[in-house]
Amino acid sequence: MPPEEFRRYGHQLVDWIADFLTNIDEHHVLPAIKPGELRAQLPQTPPQAGEPMHEILADVDRLLMPAMTHWNHPEFFAYFSISSSGPGILGEMLSAAFNVNAMLWKSCPASTELEQVTLDWLRQMMGLPKEFWGIIYDTASISTMHGIAAAREQLDDLELHEHGMAGRKEVPRLRLYASEHAHSSVDKSALTLGLGKAGLRKIPTDTQFRMQPEALQRALNEDRAAGWRPFCVVASVGTTSVTSIDPVPAIAEICARENLWLHVDAAYGGSAAVVPEMRWVLAGCERADSLVVNPHKWLFVPVDLSAFYTRKPEVLRRAFSLVAEYLRTPQDGEAENFMDYGLQLGRRFRALKLWFVLRYFGAEGIAARIREHLRLAQQLAGWIDAHPDFERMAPTSLSLVCFRAHPSHVHDKEELNRLNEKLLDAVNATREVFLSHTKLNKRYTLRCAIGNIRTEEHHVQHMWEIVQQQLGRLLADPQSVIQKETF
Numbered sequence: 213m214p215p216e217e218f219r220r221y222g223h224q225l226v227d228w229i230a231d232f233l234t235n236i237d238e239h240h241v242l243p244a245i246k247p248g249e250l251r252a253q254l255p256q257t258p259p260q261a262g263e264p265m266h267e268i269l270a271d272v273d274r275l276l277m278p279a280m281t282h283w284n285h286p287e288f289f290a291y292f293s294i295s296s297s298g299p300g301i302l303g304e305m306l307s308a309a310f311n312v313n314a315m316l317w318k319s320c321p322a323s324t325e326l327e328q329v330t331l332d333w334l335r336q337m338m339g340l341p342k343e344f345w346g347i348i349y350d351t352a353s354i355s356t357m358h359g360i361a362a363a364r365e366q367l368d369d370l371e372l373h374e375h376g377m378a379g380r381k382e383v384p385r386l387r388l389y390a391s392e393h394a395h396s397s398v399d400k401s402a403l404t405l406g407l408g409k410a411g412l413r414k415i416p417t418d419t420q421f422r423m424q425p426e427a428l429q430r431a432l433n434e435d436r437a438a439g440w441r442p443f444c445v446v447a448s449v450g451t452t453s454v455t456s457i458d459p460v461p462a463i464a465e466i467c468a469r470e471n472l473w474l475h476v477d478a479a480y481g482g483s484a485a486v487v488p489e490m491r492w493v494l495a496g497c498e499r500a501d502s503l504v505v506n507p508h509k510w511l512f513v514p515v516d517l518s519a520f521y522t523r524k525p526e527v528l529r530r531a532f533s534l535v536a537e538y539l540r541t542p543q544d545g546e547a548e549n550f551m552d553y554g555l556q557l558g559r560r561f562r563a564l565k566l567w568f569v570l571r572y573f574g575a576e577g578i579a580a581r582i583r584e585h586l587r588l589a590q591q592l593a594g595w596i597d598a599h600p601d602f603e604r605m606a607p608t609s610l611s612l613v614c615f616r617a618h619p620s621h622v623h624d625k626e627e628l629n630r631l632n633e634k635l636l637d638a639v640n641a642t643r644e645v646f647l648s649h650t651k652l653n654k655r656y657t658l659r660c661a662i663g664n665i666r667t668e669e670h671h672v673q674h675m676w677e678i679v680q681q682q683l684g685r686l687l688a689d690p691q692s693v694i695q696k697e698t699f
């Protein structure tokens with residue numbers, strides 16, 4: 213691409229992005245599209261000859277936009293609402309332009325050293341101890357897998373690095389513990405690391421969906437007696453379904469006593485600790501062996517960027533270091549080569565977008581935005597509590613509000629579930645807002661996750677009006693599957 217052409221389309225694209233973000237309210241959050249519809253409009257064979265850039269960009273508007281779910285929309289409240297901020301987008305652009313592979317210090321000193329510095333800034337912003345050493349992976353799932361791999365590596369008497377686990381009678385069955393509300397990435401890590409589903413024991417939670425430390429202790433005692441070798445506990449600070457916060461201080465105490473690696477999944481909830489009065493969310497985490505927090509979730513950094521911290525980088529390194537001759541450099545031993553601390557060799561320059569975001573907003577700017585999300589969640593919780601036809605399904609500890617419709621004349625559990633499922637469908641069918649759901653104690657629950665940098669009070673208000681309108685419509689509509697008379 214000739215430089216002049218790059219410049220022209222580069223300016224055009226930045227203008228397009230600026231307009232898109234400025235007018236994002238005018239778009240629907242969800243597309244009106246059926247599976248396969250976009251695919252059917254695209255050529256089934258690759259272009260043989262090059263196509264002009266203006267045609268490619270025109271197809272973004274013509275073909276892609278109608279098929280987009282807008283995660284950057286201020287009324288995207290599904291899953292965990294995430295957002296790419298202006299500085300984050302610019303950082304991402306620049307990192308594509310540099311296109312470095314940050315596997316070794318030598319392969320790009322700027323990337324390695326910016327990663328060290330930005331992760332240390334973030335550590336300080338969250339109030340974590342100085343000994344926490346950080347590395348960037350792509351996602352929390354991968355971070356957690358690395359944490360558990362390090363936990364397994366710590367069992368050095370088993371010499372797993374050298375001899376593996378399979379077919380060795382002298383290796384006991386290893387077990388990992390997490391609450392029944394822990395993210396499925398813990399299960400997937402167990403599968404990946406050869407522990408199998410049986411290698412993960414789920415610990416029951418209390419009425420507020422937090423791991424019960426006494427149940428953890430009982431499980432450990434039972435398992436040791438039955439010949440298992442417990443080696444790791446994953447505690448959650450902000451579970452996916454309800455953002456419950458496990459009692460990390462009590463869990464850390466058990467881990468210390470039982471000599472177990474403690475990994476904390478704070479993928480979403482950890483960001484709240486940037487707000488000084490919310491530091492308590494990470495209470496006890498200073499004792500963790502490893503911890504993950506995702507700046508791509510609630511710190512306005514574009515997907516993907518997951519920050520992993522450990523106080524034992526040497527154990528992680530032992531688990532993954534395997535240096536091929538062509539990768540040896542004169543700086544080995546003097547500089548950090550991040551490829552030694554994980555599965556992947558090639559690494560993107562992700563620290564750049566984190567650097568842009570942290571510098572542009574500053575710790576105070578980020579804290580102010582997160583504080584506002586927390587306020588909006590409390591406000592929505594108040595509206596729900598005050599409404600006779602709705603109820604909250606879990607404490608609103610962070611910025612996620614779990615609720616359901618519960619009109620006073622509806623008592624049957626299954627009918628309530630059907631009503632709420634219908635309600636979610638009806639709300640999302642407006643395409644003006646996007647909510648997601650979970651099941652809590654078999655009760656269908658709507659989730660409203662507030663966390664987008666562009667979300668303001670009127671957006672939350674609009675979502676709440678839509679929910680109320682749709683419930684009214686469902687209860688009034690005699691043709692609806694859920695008819696008032698059937699309750």
Ligand code: PLP
Nearest residue numbers: 351352353395450451452477479
């Ligand atoms: N942990 C928690 C608590 C989550 O909520 C999620 C995803 O929402 C993850 C881990 C996985 O995150 P990622 O998509 O970065 O792998």
